[in-house]
Amino acid sequence: MSQKENIFQPAATPRSGLTLWYWLLFDYVLLQRFENNSDKSSQRRWFLKAYAWLLLLYVFILVARFFIVIWVVENNLPAFYPDLFYPPVLEFWQTSASFSEKNLFFIFS
Numbered sequence: 001m002s003q004k005e006n007i008f009q010p011a012a013t014p015r016s017g018l019t020l021w022y023w024l025l026f027d028y029v030l031l032q033r034f035e036n037n038s039d040k041s042s043q044r045r046w047f048l049k050a051y052a053w054l055l056l057l058y059v060f061i062l063v064a065r066f067f068i069v070i071w072v073v074e075n076n077l078p079a080f081y082p083d084l085f086y087p088p089v090l091e092f093w094q095t096s097a098s099f100s101e102k103n104l105f106f107i108f109s
Helices: 017-026 028-037 040-074 087-095 099-108
Strands: none
Touching: 017 028, 017 040, 040 099, 087 099
């Protein structure tokens, strides 16, 4: 008969890269135990798995920023709410005429 896993005993290796991030932020004891019980190659592999989640978060933030910029330009918010924007933004908004020019200004500013 095989021995059942104790649910109260934490795992020696993380289940995913997110678990490794959780250990890094909140559970330093488990992170130290994992570091002491694993070799360098598995540590590098787990680092890359955790880093992939960070890249995914970064891409999500960039895509969200892009859609927010599109929303601001589409709804012409600086024209309706000028007190919410900096004066250089308002000056540029009033002098430029094209949608793409305003869009690029917000994306790269």
